[in-house]
Amino acid sequence: MTTPAHRTSAAAPSVGIGWRHPHYAALLEQQPALDFIEVHSENFFACGGAALAVLREGRGRYPVSLHGVGLSLGSVAGIDPWHLDQLARLAQAIDPVRVSDHASFARGPGLHAADLLPVPMNQAALGAMCANVNQVQDRLQRTIAVENLSVYVPWRDAEMSEPDFLNALAQRTGCQLLVDVNNIYVNALNAALRGEATDPLGVCMRWLDAVQPHHVAEMHLAGHLHCGDIVIDDHGSRVHESVWSLYRHAIGRWGAVPTLIEWDTDMPELQVLLDEAERARCTTQRCLDATALQAAAA
Template sequence: MNLDLATGIGLRQPHYAQLLAERPPLGFVEVHSENFFHEGGASLGVLERTRAHYPVSLHGVGLALASADGGDAAHVDRLAALVDRIEPARVSEHLCWGRVDGRHFNDLLPFPYTGEALSLVAARVSAVQDRLKRPLLIENLSAYVRFRDSEMSEADFLAELVCLTGCGLLLDLNNLYVNACNFGEDAFDMLAALPLHAVGEIHVAGHAQTEYGLIDTHGSRVCDEVWALLRAVRAAGVRAPVLVEWDTDLPSLDVLLDEAARAADAGDATAREVGHVRAA
């Protein structure tokens, strides 16, 4: 589905009624897939009604694709059923692991970027894509630690994964910025190393400053540096839709719509600048 330069927000329970009543002009909405894995009930009904008015992006947090433990066939089946039901515009997951020896930590955990991990994740992504009969978008992770055994950067890992599987990239600019700050790297250099041609969706979000560095909380407004990254992505010609992610300390719908308008402005401003450059 063509969502070029579209902007969206997360569909969250406190906003269900207002969003359906007012139907603000959004390009799409996004939900966490696992919150709709059940068979029926009010929230699934709201998602179906929302889907009648907006494209939906399904964003998974539980597949744990890099878990050495083995694939989670039941989880993939539930995702496939939801995909059939909602016919989403995008389906995405994270570049992370979460389960070992039968225990699931229900978090997005980092792992060493090795050849072994690449083979495993590529096989897993391919299997999920075959099951869903559509490409997955894989999101770059905010990781607070790095592994001694890593043989490549996350960007190189993702570039290889895109080559091996044909998957797309969910480019999370806040994650990128958080990692850049925490590891003392340049966010624009990190951006340039990613396979930007494969970006199918962009996330922007807020983070928190803690004594341990930046933590990816999705609980505040997007910072100026992340908006600058979005303008750089647009200037590089990436037209993928952008989502304002906000999960903790959820504000009123108006605040989210305001952030979505700022995300749209970043695209417009860049288009004007690029236009001026081309005209000159």
């Protein structure tokens, strides 16, 4: 399997963590060896104030990735102008290494849901999302990355698979993809619980194989929670071993992709996130070394 031309096996792993409020002070004090940090864009929309001051201080030490949850890129009602204006202002102030949001909708006429809702995998939804992504990229004057969802109530009668939908979105708009490996696994586990799949890992590997490597800008790794009849993407625990297995498969497909450890609930000490980040770095390096040895022996 060949490594994408723009990410050679010699590329160093790039690994970061989600920088959340409980770890603001510890990260600034310890300044651990990280390649970037990620924050949720909407937490810093206020003009000035303590939050933005902390973010500026963090930006002075690390590249920052702005990860949003509220653009509603899949909404047929279009992009909220106020939201886009705030994101543009923040991006100009912080000069982030990446800007990302989700392949979801959350708003309609007179309605804004506090959730990331899935779009139907059809041509109409693809057209609406392409228009919205183009609008955001034109306003920001930069490429954004779009993340796949964890989906608990899937749409019926899809016209295309999720990887095909995302590939088409990236092809038509020039956007990049943020692949959340845990979300793929959560969806496969829930499909198995519904009796729709018998091999969750195989389903996930085929999903990863279907994504065009040159579209992938970043990967997310996180924990999930088994609740009996459903699996929840709660970002509240260490990365599951099966997700690490899928991560190794993805590196084999795509090479060294910037990788983020997400942790948003039941927050542990900062060192726990740093340990997960170090595991991601070592895992990537071992995979790259193995690829290099195979190439040398060929």
